[in-house]
Amino acid sequence: MTTTSWIPVALSADIEAGTSAGTLVNGEERVVWRDDKGAVHVWEDRCPHRGMRMSFGFVRGDHIACLYHGWRYDTGGQCRYIPAHPDLEVPQTIKVPTFAATERAGIIWMAPEGTDMADLSGLSETAEPVRSLLLDLSANAALLAVTAAPPEGYRPVSSAPDTVTLQGNDVTVFIVAQPRDAGRTALHITVTGDTSAATRRALVLWATDLRNRLEAQAMEAA
Numbered sequence: 001m002t003t004t005s006w007i008p009v010a011l012s013a014d015i016e017a018g019t020s021a022g023t024l025v026n027g028e029e030r031v032v033w034r035d036d037k038g039a040v041h042v043w044e045d046r047c048p049h050r051g052m053r054m055s056f057g058f059v060r061g062d063h064i065a066c067l068y069h070g071w072r073y074d075t076g077g078q079c080r081y082i083p084a085h086p087d088l089e090v091p092q093t094i095k096v097p098t099f100a101a102t103e104r105a106g107i108i109w110m111a112p113e114g115t116d117m118a119d120l121s122g123l124s125e126t127a128e129p130v131r132s133l134l135l136d137l138s139a140n141a142a143l144l145a146v147t148a149a150p151p152e153g154y155r156p157v158s159s160a161p162d163t164v165t166l167q168g169n170d171v172t173v174f175i176v177a178q179p180r181d182a183g184r185t186a187l188h189i190t191v192t193g194d195t196s197a198a199t200r201r202a203l204v205l206w207a208t209d210l211r212n213r214l215e216a217q218a219m220e221a222a
């Protein structure tokens with residue numbers, strides 16, 4: 001399958017309620033955060049006041065507050081409170097640019113606002129996390145490396161420019177590529193079916209070994 005405009009930005013399990021994290025998508029800084037009700041949000045990682053990264057800020061309930069001067073933004077990206085001017089009705093123009101955000105297959109996805117959710121309908125609703133893997137490769141090269149050396153007992157059953165699915169005994173592994181910046185990719189890996197701790201541990205070891213071998217190859221070639 002292809003996931004069209006939706007881009008993976010993190011494993012769901014890595015962004016707990018009340019936390020935020022910064023990431024890169026095609027070289028652009030993004031903040032991924034989860035409010036106290038469990039909803040995920042993906043925004044530009046830049047406060048409209050003086051440009052501080054929002055990912056350095058604090059999630060408080062359904063707001064995120066900038067670390068620098070404490071301006072507070074609601075889930076729509078709208079600034080609602082400026083501590084230095086507590087009585088000010090904050091102008092509507094003070095707003096962080098936002099993206100559509102959702103979760104499927106144990107992964108947080110972002111897309112331009114208004115993107116059709118149906119594009120992700122082929123994915124499982126939930127999945128268990130394995131790990132994310134940061135590689136000094138393009139997305140295509142990273143996924144080719146996966147299909148060239150899958151874990152023992154698994155075989156690729158589908159691949160697309162942005163995803164690979166591996167099938168093992170009662171286990172389906174979903175791997176999707178996040179293009180971070182030129183030549184760097186994050187692979188997010190989740191599993192459905194037999195999601196026992198032993199299965200996931202074996203997959204973590206395979207993924208870590210894959211990264212180590214790719215890094216060793218890159219060192220040799222340099």
Ligand code: FES
Pocket residue numbers: 047048049050051052066067068069070071
């Ligand atoms: S830079 Fe964010 S509140 Fe000032």
